[in-house]
Amino acid sequence: MITEKDFVFTTITNAIEKGNFQWSAPSNIALVKYWGKKDQQIPANPSISFTLNNCKTITKLAFAKKHFDKLSVTNNRFSFDLLFEGKPKEDFKPKIQKFFERIEKYCPFLRDYHFTIDTENTFPHSSGIASSASGMAALAMNIMSLEKALSRNFGTEMTEDFFYQKASFLARLGSGSACRSVKGSVVVWGNHAEIEGSSDLFGVEFPAKIHENFKNYQDTILLVDKGEKQVSSTVGHDLMHNHPFAEQRFAQAHDNLAKIKIVLETGNLDEFIKIVESEALTLHAMMMTSLPYFILMKPNTLEIINTIWRFRNETNIPVCFTLDAGANVHILYPENVREHVLQLIKGELVGYCQNGNYICDSIGTGAIQIL
Incomplete structure (x- = not known):
């Protein structure tokens, strides 16, 4: 069984100076609802959702290596700029700060870089559609792309299963339902006796064949x-x-x-x-x-x-x-x-x-x- 410890990044590498990634991640709509949670965004009950296609967040993550010196105390803090539709969005920053704090133990390399997070939604911002699921999922995908690159630079090739599991795991720590916006048309989140591989830690693709009635x-x-x-x-x-x-x-x-x-x-x-x-x-x-x-x-x-x-x-x-x-x-x-x-x-x-x-x-x- 996969535990939280399996998601801790332990590779030490300083080889990547700068770069950028860009991902889109969709919103989702729960069919069986998640309502109530325990510590660390663990759901009180399992849920299942349809992943949507058009309502999504597109996020670009640019990163540049910070260079430490003895006089700089601030270098050891999270450093990021946040743009929404190309313009600074200060009121979004506390949520990203909290997200980085939650996932730091699993992605300690976050303190080594300055990030520019440029994000936009395909649906109107004030449309009443929750963007936290798609937004946190898109950011988690970008962070995992950086981790994958760091791992490869160190000579370790990350498996696709691990990549998506940890992305869902990280997204969950930003917004619970975001873990259902990573992969799959139908996603289960939360331990359930009849769903093979189901976990409280991340979302999993529905493990059985879905009837034609539900295609598209x-x-x-x-x-x-x-x-x-x-x-x-x-x-x-x-x-x-x-x-x-x-x-x-x-x-x-x-x-x-x-x-x-x-x-x-x-x-x-x-x-x-x-x-x-x-x-x-x-x-x-x-x-x-x-x-x-x-x-x-x-x-x-x-x-x-x-x-x-x-x-x-x-x-x-x-x-x-x-x-x-x-x-x-x-x-x-x-x-x-x-x-x-x-x-x-x-x-x-x-x-x-x-x-x-x-x-x-x-x-x-x-x-x-x-x-």
């Missing part, structure tokens, strides 16, 4: 509220520690993951809909029954849900919804009913979106190296 599955994101979340994910997860229904919820997640595993293999869309919608509503039920309690859905969120239910009952078209910890609605459906669902969106649902905004996406394959 569609996700249209209806942007109900593009404002900043009223409750941070960190606060929300922490409220599960003393939640009266926490243990039942964690057991339910294990049970639903076992069920959806069978669904993804057999292609049973009716069961898929039941599990996915139940998970979305359970996530919000846990928020509404915590102390303090909060409601992230908006009236238009409920209007969209009710319209989807009515449409599905009238047409038997297998369309369903899921939700993140916010008001926006992800509409999931097979590619072969795309035109019918887009007609529904354009004809009825767009009016419930802020400024009529929605994003069409589909299932993807994970991070891609650009440079």
Whole structure:
């Protein structure tokens, strides 16, 4: 079994002076939700997600070796500039600083370089889509490219499996769900008895063959509220520690993951809909029954849900919804009913979106190296 110690970088090398890498990493949408965590970003329950294709972060990491001298105390600190869409973004820096502090024991070479992190999203910044998963995954991929180069310079060739496992491991320490944005169209994160190779430390590709019904599955994101979340994910997860229904919820997640595993293999869309919608509503039920309690859905969120239910009952078209910890609605459906669902969106649902905004996406394959 892989442990945290396996991810500690021990090679000592000063051979690489400067360079740069660039990766894109996608967002993801959980089907079985992760809500509640332990220390070090360990999930309280396992989760499974679709990796998206179009909603992604593109990050370029330039690095230059710092040269130490006896008079310089600052050289031993993390040194980085952060650009968002080519412009300095100071308010993002504390999160990167915290990320570097968390991963330093696994990547001690971070203190040896000055980094310029230049990042951008393919989706609007204030669209209400969480960019922490795609952003941290893209940064982790770049850091692993540097580690791979350092290892090769020392005469050690890193395996592809290790590269992606550690990238997912590092991404998790930046943002839990980021570990599901590294590799694979369907990713499991968290130990589960029926998922071979599953781990709390990193995400793994779904180990079984996925039914044709789920190939190129569609996700249209209806942007109900593009404002900043009223409750941070960190606060929300922490409220599960003393939640009266926490243990039942964690057991339910294990049970639903076992069920959806069978669904993804057999292609049973009716069961898929039941599990996915139940998970979305359970996530919000846990928020509404915590102390303090909060409601992230908006009236238009409920209007969209009710319209989807009515449409599905009238047409038997297998369309369903899921939700993140916010008001926006992800509409999931097979590619072969795309035109019918887009007609529904354009004809009825767009009016419930802020400024009529929605994003069409589909299932993807994970991070891609650009440079």
